[in-house]
Amino acid sequence: xxxxxxxxxxxxxxxxxxxxxxxxxxxxxxxxxxxxxxxxxxxxxxxxxxxxxxxxxxxxxxxxxxxxxxxxxxxxxxxxxxxxxxxxxxxxxxxxxxxxxxxxxxxxxxxxxxxxxxxxxxxxxxxxxxxxxxxxxxxxxxxxxxxxxxxxxxxxxxxxxxxxxxxxxxxxxxxxxxxxxxxxxxxxxxxxxxxxxxxxxxxxxxxxxxxxxxxxxxxxxxxxxxxxxxxxxxxxxxxxxxxxxxxxxxxxxxxxxxxxxxxxxxxxxxxxxxxxxxxxxxxxxxxxxxxxxxxxxxxxxxxxxxxxxxxxxxxxxxxxxxxxxx
Amino acid sequence: xxxxxxxxxxxxxxxxxxxxxxxxxxxxxxxxxxxxxxxxxxxxxxxxxxxxxxxxxxxxxxxxxxxxxxxxxxxxxxxxxxxxxxxxxxxxxxxxxxxxxxxxxxxxxxxxxxxxxxxxxxxxxxxxxxxxxxxxxxxxxxxxxxxxxxxxxxxxxxxxxxxxxxxxxxxxxxxxxxxxxxxxxxxxxxxxxxxxxxxxxxxxxxxxxxxxxxxxxxxxxxxxxxxxxxxxxxxxxxxxxxxxxxxxxxxxxxxxxxxxxxxxxxxxxxxxxxxxxxxxxxxxxxxxxxxxxxxxxxxxxx
Numbered sequence: 001x002x003x004x005x006x007x008x009x010x011x012x013x014x015x016x017x018x019x020x021x022x023x024x025x026x027x028x029x030x031x032x033x034x035x036x037x038x039x040x041x042x043x044x045x046x047x048x049x050x051x052x053x054x055x056x057x058x059x060x061x062x063x064x065x066x067x068x069x070x071x072x073x074x075x076x077x078x079x080x081x082x083x084x085x086x087x088x089x090x091x092x093x094x095x096x097x098x099x100x101x102x103x104x105x106x107x108x109x110x111x112x113x114x115x116x117x118x119x120x121x122x123x124x125x126x127x128x129x130x131x132x133x134x135x136x137x138x139x140x141x142x143x144x145x146x147x148x149x150x151x152x153x154x155x156x157x158x159x160x161x162x163x164x165x166x167x168x169x170x171x172x173x174x175x176x177x178x179x180x181x182x183x184x185x186x187x188x189x190x191x192x193x194x195x196x197x198x199x200x201x202x203x204x205x206x207x208x209x210x211x212x213x214x215x216x217x218x219x220x221x222x223x224x225x226x227x228x229x230x231x232x233x234x235x236x237x238x239x240x241x242x243x244x245x246x247x248x249x250x251x252x253x254x255x256x257x258x259x260x261x262x263x264x265x266x267x268x269x270x271x272x273x274x275x276x277x278x279x280x281x282x283x284x285x286x287x288x289x290x291x292x293x294x295x296x297x298x299x300x301x302x303x304x305x306x307x308x309x310x311x312x313x314x315x316x317x318x319x320x321x322x323x324x325x326x
Numbered sequence: 327x328x329x330x331x332x333x334x335x336x337x338x339x340x341x342x343x344x345x346x347x348x349x350x351x352x353x354x355x356x357x358x359x360x361x362x363x364x365x366x367x368x369x370x371x372x373x374x375x376x377x378x379x380x381x382x383x384x385x386x387x388x389x390x391x392x393x394x395x396x397x398x399x400x401x402x403x404x405x406x407x408x409x410x411x412x413x414x415x416x417x418x419x420x421x422x423x424x425x426x427x428x429x430x431x432x433x434x435x436x437x438x439x440x441x442x443x444x445x446x447x448x449x450x451x452x453x454x455x456x457x458x459x460x461x462x463x464x465x466x467x468x469x470x471x472x473x474x475x476x477x478x479x480x481x482x483x484x485x486x487x488x489x490x491x492x493x494x495x496x497x498x499x500x501x502x503x504x505x506x507x508x509x510x511x512x513x514x515x516x517x518x519x520x521x522x523x524x525x526x527x528x529x530x531x532x533x534x535x536x537x538x539x540x541x542x543x544x545x546x547x548x549x550x551x552x553x554x555x556x557x558x559x560x561x562x563x564x565x566x567x568x569x570x571x572x573x574x575x576x577x578x579x580x581x582x583x584x585x586x587x588x589x590x591x592x593x594x595x596x597x598x599x600x601x602x603x604x605x606x607x608x609x610x611x612x613x614x615x616x617x618x619x620x621x622x623x624x625x626x627x628x
Contacts, residue, residue, distance in 0.1 A: 068428075068431075070431065070434075117609075117612075117613045118612070118613075121612070121616060123428070123430065123431050124367075124369050124430060124431065124434060124571075125571075125612065125616060127369070127431070127434065128369070128563070128567060128608075128612065129609060129612045129613075132564070132605045132608045132609050132612070133605075133609060135560070135601070135605045136602060136605040136606055136609065139599075139601045139602045139605060140602060143599055143602060252556075261438055261441075261442065264435065264438070265439075268435060296450075297446040297447075297449040297450050298446070298450065300442055300445075300446040301442075301443050301446045301447055301450070303442060304438075304439045304440070304441070304442030304443035304446065305439070305443055306439075307435070307436075307438065307439035307442065308417065308436060308439035308440065308443065311421060311425075311432055311435055311436045311439065312417065312420050312421055312424065312436070315424065315425070
């Protein structure tokens with residue numbers, strides 16, 4: 001078989017730079033204009049879920065896809081962000097806007113602490129330790145009802161008006177655009193990060209930790225950076241989630257292993273180490289879930305089967321199909 | 327808190343028996359989990375769903391068919407042995423050959439997929455209602471101030487018997503020796519003519535059989551329902567870590583210890599904090615002694 005010269009592939013007009021820019025703009029346009037044009041709160045909520053979980057999955061991807069770290073207590077980290085912001089508002093009258101930041105900072109702190117104790121370990125040990133850290137957080141939240149209201153549910157005030165934009169709960173389009181801004185910023189930050197010197201270090205660690213160390217790179221330090229940055233961003237997303245949803249409870253579905261599995265599936269279906277694949281996978285999976293809503297538990301069977309299928313037969317996830325679609 | 331209550335023989339035996347019964351369940355689950363981890367390096371997150379299937383098998387045989395309980399336990403164990411081998415050969419083995427070097431982390435993700443599928447299939451097939459029996463054996467043993475139900479004695483007896491047989495099998499049978507060889511050095515075992523694929527399949531089958539047996543044995547305490555496996559898998563995972571990953575006797579010892587600790591703390595505290603204590607203990611062990619409480623071997627460190 002003769003190899004196709006690289007130049008011949010580049011000549012494909014579908015892949016030339018201007019067309020790529022147009023394609024990206026087109027997708028961004030879809031994100032911006034579809035919800036207001038359809039003007040159906042149900043559709044807007046689906047878009048919010050998809051973008052939100054997609055960004056959460058991309059942050060997860062920064063850890064697993066770029067540094068080989070499984071944070072299997074991820075949902076607990078989201079809970080720290082959500083609860084820090086919500087409790088700050090509830091008990092100390094902190095503005096929910098500041099809550100986005102305090103949520104991120106608190107989670108970054110937890111991430112740093114977890115990182116310090118776990119990142120000397122590898123692979124499965126990191127998954128095990130983070131899992132029990134996440135569960136401890138969730139149990140602690142559900143066992144302190146006098147402060148967090150536990151399983152009774154903590155109601156969260158909506159974001160106050162900002163720059164003339166109304167963020168009352170009825171106006172979910174405002175939340176959607178805020179999410180697009182926030183998520184877009186996070187995605188750009190992640191993309192910049194993985195293309196920087198840090199990204200190279202992360203990938204080197206994922207591929208061969210020992211070799212990376214022998215090159216004189218402090219692998220623990222880079223893993224700590226990775227974990228702390230990812231935790232900060234997860235906390236910000238958790239705080240947004242709290243303000244958008246309006247009620248929090250530390251149930252396994254919301255902040256426990258089920259949520260982690262949901263996000264992890266999106267990351268793997270999107271393709272590890274692709275960041276943007278997570279966004280596409282989120283739309284695919286959330287879309288499927290909504291489409292099959294009438295099927296009840298069958299949609300989770302489809303979900304699990306998809307994860308198994310991806311692990312066995314499409315190991316690069318959606319990214320493996322990129323060459324046919326992009 | 328009134329600690330003097332513990333000196334009361336009724337309460338003391340109650341707490342101890344409760345602890346050992348819990349511990350026996352954790353031990354059966356943890357032994358299988360630890361065996362699979364020790365031999366294959368795989369953490370089977372779907373282990374609780376195998377427990378659940380065992381419970382349903384037990385319910386089917388003893389209640390629907392009306393056969394005696396020893397048959398039910400045997401059916402649960404054998405059915406899960408076969409199911410476990412099928413699962414390994416069709417899914418995990420395929421993954422191992424595709425994923426290459428770092429396949430164990432991928433296998434962990436794969437078992438999560440298995441968990442989601444099995445749990446929801448159970449929900450579809452059997453619904454959310456709890457299916458159990460009030461007791462397999464009636465009556466209580468009265469011995470001085472000590473009162474223990476025969477049912478619990480039976481659970482402890484069967485669990486000990488299974489534990490001993492497992493130990494004897496691994497120690498003395500030729501297949502058991504092959505399994506130990508494969509866990510010590512897969513390549514060397516292979517050159518000696520040991521079929522590693524077969525060892526992996528059988529090991530997973532044994533682990534699944536232990537989970538199924540636990541599910542069947544404890545049906546009067548944990549009636550079968552789709553999410554019944556969640557608590558056992560978390561707790562047995564904790565035991566596996568406390569005992570040292572892959573260290574089967576360590577896991578069993580940790581299981582009994584955890585069972586008793588939990589029974590004591592349940593006596594003094596609300597049930598919720600029990601989980602915090604377990605999770606906190608595990609995190610502490612992973613930080614201070616990642617190789618487990620009873621091990622002298624070293625953990626792969628960065």
